[in-house]
Amino acid sequence: MTVAIYCRLSEEDRNKQTETDDSGSIQNQKSMLIAYAMEQGWDIYHIYSDDDYTGADRKRPEFNHLLEDAQRRKFDIILCKTQSRFTRELELVEKYIHGLFPVWGIRFVSIVDNADTANKGNKKSRQINGLVNEWYLEDMSENIRSVLVNRRKNGFHIGAFSLYGYKKDPEQKGHLLIDEEAAAVVREVFVLFSQGYGKTAIARMLNDRGIPNPTEYKRLHGLRYQQPKRKNSTLWKYFAIADMLTNEMYIGNMIQGKYGSVSYKTKQNRPRPKEEWYKVEGTHEPVIDMELWNKVQSMIAQRAKPFEVGTIGLFARKARCANCGYMMRSSKNRGKHYLQCPNRHVAKDACIGSFISVDKLEQTILAELNRLAAEYLDKDELERNIELCDDLQEQRSRISAAIAVYEKKIAEYTKGIRDLYMDKVRGILSENDFVEYSKSFTDEKERLEHMVADSRRQVSEMDQKMETGDNRRQFIERYTNLEHLNREIVETLIDYISIGKRIPGTKNVPIEIHWNF
Template sequence: MSKAAIYCRLSEEDRNKASAEDDSVSIQNQKSMLLQYAMQQGWEVFHIYSDDDYTGSDRNRPEFRRLLADAQAHKFDIILCKTQSRFTRELELVEKYIHGLFPLWGIRFVSIVDNADTDNKGNKKSRQINGLVNEWYLEDMSDNIRSVLTNRREQGFHIGAFVLYGYQKDPAQKGHLIIDPEAAAVVCRVFTLFSQGYGKTAIARILNEDGIPNPTEYKRRKGLRYQSPPGKTGTLWKYPAISHMLTNEIYIGNMVQGRYGSVSYKSKQNKPRPKDQWIRVEHTHEAIIGQELWERVQALIQEKSKPFTGGSIGLFAKKVRCANCGYTMRSTKNRGRHYLQCSNRRVSKDACTGAFISVEKLERIVVQELNRLSAQYLDQDELERNLNFSGSLQAQKRKTLDQRSKYQTQQEEFQTGLRELYLDKVRGILSEADFLSLSQDFSKEKELLEEKIAETNRRLEELDVRIAAGDNRRELVQRYANLEHLTREMVEALIDYILVWKRRPGESDPPVEIHWNF
């Protein structure tokens, strides 16, 4: 008997349909339709994979990724969907999986409403047309949404799930901001301290010593489900938060939006936009900072802003991290020499032990290591004996797959735990309050696991790209062999990031760990 894997997806657009009886409105109706079809065909149902509230262009749907991993492992013979668009709306993925990898893996794809079936060679063009139509739908929907959001921004309405620290959403008018008195008092204090001559790191230290939570922690304490960007965790104020606050025009009543834009409708990745493309509307809400104080602060910032070296970007700018806390090390200058230091140690006594190294010393360490690598990789005999580039990447991939599998197993356990909690509540074993408390803990852990799974998926994609590209280390190292000094171009090409530890007593150089791009 053939084994079939059922895949269902419910997106936000489905929730807005008028008829509750529409068979695409609920996951349950999709499951019922597909189960009945599988029974009629005499197929054994291996598993039901179900993604709730995900778009057809989201490649990181957790159950979608799990389905693909199980398909590659050939745990079933058939993938069964309601329509091809439930599996994906991207033509690229239609070609990659439905017409490419699935046949190689021995997997048949069937969608019952639009009659897609990879066992039917005659309807391949129909599947491609379906994929093209779905692709157009995605693009048109993205353009329409972007147009509506741009129009709202141009009218001065706030667009976004969370507002800037110091403000809150006006419950009486959508898109309008009102002052949050508690946070606004902190904003005023920051601007006042800076105008009195305090530095940004010093201000962060003052706020931390007074026990004032940073904007991320403040949002959480207010009950907002705010997710900080990757690598930006903790409750302490730091230099960047103060720096961004002091230059944000929203604090003087001007709405400035559109600083970042998506790379394409297929990706959630955003990139900075040029300043002339920002959408700026004046006097849209009440100001927290008066014009006189604002202008005094901007003048001070202009006076203090000095380029790192002769107007050019620093040699290791944004490439060096403190190994203790992960904070990006900042450049300083003393008696004509340039240094990199972890300023996190200055924002609080217990924040970090701090790492410190001169740019000259770090350049020497990197050049020495690069020349050592060049000597190794340009020795063909040594290269053949020791270099197993593809094998090491494959090992990394296997390790990452195992890690993702563990996360997915834990995720299933949490889902089972949630169901059991609900049954205990129904049976009267758990009170409503206990159920809510426990289920919230389960949900938080489940969300954390989803983030970890998404991160491993991104890592797997990177590894696949590197494996496909082949071993280019020899070419890169050969290009930069026998160096005496580095340029910024070389640093960008060769180095992913560098970790620096605090110098140990009795040693001249701090421990350094270089993560290369090759």
Template structure:
């Protein structure tokens, strides 16, 4: 028997000697599981250990690695101290312990509470354990929320980290004191904006001077702040400046509860209406004087101009650059509205970023939504009336346009090759230069030929489907009645949209929609 040993330590029972060492509890779990495996004369395949993760966290790295190895058949049995160390969610107990593990040929044992999938008689006790753990999670969540709500109402700061410009008071829990080094930057941002500097210009100025942004500042100060892992994560951004200029904490008011969790099982947060925020005035020393604050707010209010037709905010905080991961900004040009990556404007040689018109993105999202509507209609109705995989006519037009673009590009390369030959014949270039240029153009020409071939094959498939489904369009049309998006639809249906940079050769703009259902 090959045994996988799984240990987990949650934040509430953490007892570390040093930050780099395993927790005492983890060591105790390992010792117990190793001893059990040795007594059973089982080979230990690997010890999987997650430190500082709750039993409801599905993103535990070692936990997910163990599940992948279990599916691959790399071991025969999983050992845990208790079933709750594996998971506190009844859903995962049923999915893995009672569902997939038997299919994968993996036995599950938790030593302390005597759970063993080889013993069919204790299945109900495992389910009861799962139910008790589920109740524990829900009760603990309610208790924590109650305590935190009470502290928020009293104006106590409960965040893991103080807002940039402040630090936690070591002598008074829940109280903030000014961090002068960061506060100087905050004052500079407000002063520059009050003098007419734009938010992007302020961000660019700070970046060019090498001033670390708030997240990088925390890291440099030794705080255990989880920094985004990309090369532009240390840069000041437009929205960092915008959030700073609107934050009342800088005038001495404690503002908390802007976001609320979806449920105790999810780490996702949703914005809450201002009426549900917890605002307590005068809880700490202000960094920004009231006169300067009022001047800045007046400028912000004057600059806030909604787009015509309610376009502004349709994809607010939903569209992100696929390259750097930052939220795309809206802009207007020639009476049209666009979304663009902000990173390229705050520092030279930063992410070149993504760019798309709001109209184009709305069209793409509508096509996907209507395709989903068609897909999830009544199964019998689909069989009788809707065999289409997606809206085909727009797809056909796109493919035809794409093929023509490839053909034009191929002809350009052919003309370039002929011109190169003439230049060589006239001794306007050396043999080496001729070979170098022709190899490049030949490679590009062959690439176009391959793209033409692939696109034509796809076009043939679309045309075939159109011929089979043309008589069903009338039945499908009522199902595609959605012609316009509004902000509420976007908020409820979409988690985020990842937008890449347009391919210079194919013209394809990568768009990936992540639904919230």
């Protein structure tokens, strides 16, 4: 028998000497698991080790490497110190330990809590371990959240990155100090705007002088920063200037909580309403005095273009520069509307400067739409219907298989609740334990029942589509022989449009249309 050993650093035990060393906790786990494997006479295939990762992190590199090798059946057994070292999520316990591992012929063993899939009698204990670990994650998340909320409400800075113009106070946690070198740039931006310079013009002036933008400044000074995702990330942009000019942090107010996590199970964040932000005034020394701040805010309000309900650019949030990927901005000159890349003015070599008139883009899209419609409608409709039905049939089969899995798990949870009740009757479980465990089982059972209902609804919709045939013909016919586009049509038909720079010597602009159908 070959065994794969998996180790993970405990959140409660971090004591690494250097960044490249395994922690003492990891070394202890390895020693324990190697000794146990040798006692059992198992051959060690590989030791998978994740250091500085939580049990709820699904992106652990060695964890995913382990799962890939398990699916390829490169070993017979997975050995861990405890089940929680493998995962703290009940969902993954059910998916892998009780679901896929038996299918792949993989035995799961954890030493301390005696979890062993070869012993069918302790499946209930493994499920209870999963529940306890899930509760631990949720409780820990709530505890951390409450502490952070309390500190934010009291005006302490929470976060890995300090705002450009400030630095973290080494003597007082949660307090910000002015970073004079960066603050000088912030003051210059406010002064230039107050003197009448536009945001793009200010960005170009900073770029021409070689002043690094906030991200590049932090990188050059060895400060923590968020890795940029776009090209030309070292340049100042319009939006960086715009955000700076309205950020109250620069007048000494602590503004936090603009984004909130979706769930304790994911690192994804989403914007929060402004009324839910945490704002505490006068928590740190201001970079901008109130007289200059008020003048700038007044000018921003005066420059703001009035927004009329129902008026929005025809290609707003749809047209992208083919070179740098930024959304193109609209402009107007002599009564004609144009789209241009916002990076073409921020620096000399920032971007090739994609540019096109709205009229030309509209005519190009109409011509392409009519060409596609003609080509599509000339095809044999019966053949297309058969192809569509085959595709839907495949999707239907997958969903039906998923329903079968859900129903099997529902039956398991039903049996688990019944077994828990019998344990309570026999005195093995206390009344409180029974209530806690059975509630979690019942909640999971209800969740799966909802999934079954949703899946059955999808199957019903697919059956109806296969009966009525391909409706794409009607979809295309609705948008043929058009003379003009409107915003509704653009939203319905187009995902996004990639626009390049005009080909020298011609009037042709490279356009790539990504349709929604």
